[in-house]
Structure formats: structure tokens, C-alpha cells
Amino acid sequence: MHAKNLVESAIDASNYIFERKLVSGKAGNVSARFKDSEIDIIAITPTGVSLAEVNPKNMVMVDLHGNLLSKGQPSSEVFLHLEIYKKKPETMGIVHTHSPYATGFSFSNKKIKRLEGFGKINKPYLEVVEYKKPGSNELAHTTAEKIIQEDVVILKNHGVVATGVDVKEASALAEFTEEIAKTQFISHMLNSK
Numbered sequence: 001m002h003a004k005n006l007v008e009s010a011i012d013a014s015n016y017i018f019e020r021k022l023v024s025g026k027a028g029n030v031s032a033r034f035k036d037s038e039i040d041i042i043a044i045t046p047t048g049v050s051l052a053e054v055n056p057k058n059m060v061m062v063d064l065h066g067n068l069l070s071k072g073q074p075s076s077e078v079f080l081h082l083e084i085y086k087k088k089p090e091t092m093g094i095v096h097t098h099s100p101y102a103t104g105f106s107f108s109n110k111k112i113k114r115l116e117g118f119g120k121i122n123k124p125y126l127e128v129v130e131y132k133k134p135g136s137n138e139l140a141h142t143t144a145e146k147i148i149q150e151d152v153v154i155l156k157n158h159g160v161v162a163t164g165v166d167v168k169e170a171s172a173l174a175e176f177t178e179e180i181a182k183t184q185f186i187s188h189m190l191n192s193k
Contacts, residue, residue, distance in 0.1 A: 006034040007059050010043045013095060013167040014051040022097040022174055026050050028159070029075035032167040033085055033092045040064040044074045044081060076135040083144035084163060093167030095174045098159040101181035106154050113184060118176045119151065126177070131156040152177050 010032040017023055017030065028051055031044040045051060046058045061070040066082055068074075075081070081094050097103075105112050111125040129146045132139035143161055147153050152162040152173050160177055164170035 006032050006041070007043045007056055007061075009093070009167050010045065010059060011054050011056065013093070013171045014045055014054040017095060017097055017171055017174060018051040020175055020178075022095075022099040022178055023051050024098070027098045029077050029081070029096045030054075030167060030171075031075075031078075031081040031094045040085065041069060042081065042085065044078055047073045047075050077140075079135075079137060079140040080143055080161070083140040084147055084161070087144040087148050088163060090165065091163040093164045093170040095162045095164075095167065095170040096159060097162075097174045097178070099174065099178040099181070101185050102154060102160045102178050103158070104185065105181050106159065107157050110184075110188065112154060112177070112181050115180045115183070117180075118173055126150075127153045129153050129155050129161075131158065134158060 010030050014030045026048055029045045031042050034041045040063060042062050043059050044062060045054050046060050049058055058072055060072040060074040062068055062074055062078060064082055064085060066078055077096055084094055085091055113125055114121045114123060127146055127150050129143050132142055143153060147161065147163060152160065154160060160174055162170045162173040162177060164173060
């Protein structure tokens with residue numbers, strides 16, 4: 001994938017997850033990785049911009065160490081994305097959402113069961129990363145370690161991080177996670193006394 005296509009794929013994913021109501025306001029962030037000779041180039045959404053308003057002029061490019069390769073300021077979660085890319089070389093796209101049902105689970109003592117529909121089920125529940133301050137190095141390192149053997153994790157009291165072979169797959173996984181959380185929330189409500 002060329003750098004131009006990389007930026008377009010990250011923009012498409014950003015707009016898509018906003019339209020699907022997986023984020024609102026200026027929440028959430030999206031990135032896509034491109035390997036150019038010896039360097040990894042990451043296209044990441046800018047800080048303080050709604051994912052509905054991400055466009056070629058405000059997307060930010062950084063290298064794997066966070067050095068700016070373009071104008072703009074990357075998402076405050078840039079190091080979370082970079083740590084995941086470093087720990088999971090096969091990952092080429094990352095989506096971080098605050099989708100309402102999955103995030104609701106993150107604020108509760110209930111876990112989200114894995115359901116069929118997005119790969120093999122190896123564990124009964126989605127992994128949870130204990131709460132760390134958003135944007136912190138602690139959150140970046142803890143999430144990267146937890147997601148090495150996973151494709152999605154729930155950030156306690158925060159949201160969802162999904163990875164994929166490209167940003168489109170990561171977006172689909174984030175959407176699927178929200179759907180299974182919604183189904184399980186309804187199930188909990190119907191089964192409560």
C-alpha cells in the first residue's frame with residue numbers, strides 16, 4: 001500500500017467508525033501503518049479533531065518513534081498506537097473507540113464474552129487492560145503487552161482497542177465488539193430479576 005492509499009484508508013476508517021456511532025464528539029483515534037524501505041510510516045488521526053472531520057489535510061504522519069513526518073499534532077494516544085505496532089509487527093491498522101455498549105462494560109464488573117463471527121475463539125472473554133491514565137506511557141505499554149496475543153482489548157473505564165492486518169479489519173473488529181457487547185447487554189437486562 002502506498003502512503004496516499006494509507007492515508008485514504010485511515011480517513012475512510014475514521015469516517016466509518018464515526019458514522020457507525022462507535023465514537024462521538026472528538027473521541028477515539030485511528031492509525032494505519034505503511035512500510036517504506038527501512039522505515040515504518042504511521043498515518044494517525046490528529047488530536048482535537050472529530051473523526052467525522054478527518055481529511056487529507058489534517059492527517060498526521062509519524063515514524064515508529066513518534067517523530068513527526070508531516071504538519072499537525074497526532075492523537076494524544078499516539079504512543080499507544082506506536083507501542084502496539086512495535087510489539088505486533090503484523091498489525092497494520094489500529095482503531096480506538098469509545099463505543100457505548102463496550103465502554104459501558106468497561107465501567108462495570110462484567111466481561112464481554114467472545115462470540116463467533118470474528119475468528120477462532122481461544123478464550124471465553126475479551127481481555128481487559130486495567131485502568132491507566134489516557135494518553136500515558138503506562139497505558140501504551142500495558143495495552144501493547146496485553147494485545148500481543150489478542151486482536152482486541154477492553155480498556156477498563158475507557159474504551160476499546162482493535163487491531164488488524166489493515167485498518168479496515170481493525171474497524172470491522174471494533175464494530176463487531178460493539179455488537180456483541182450490545183447483544184450481551186440486552187441479554188443481561190432480559191435475564192435480570
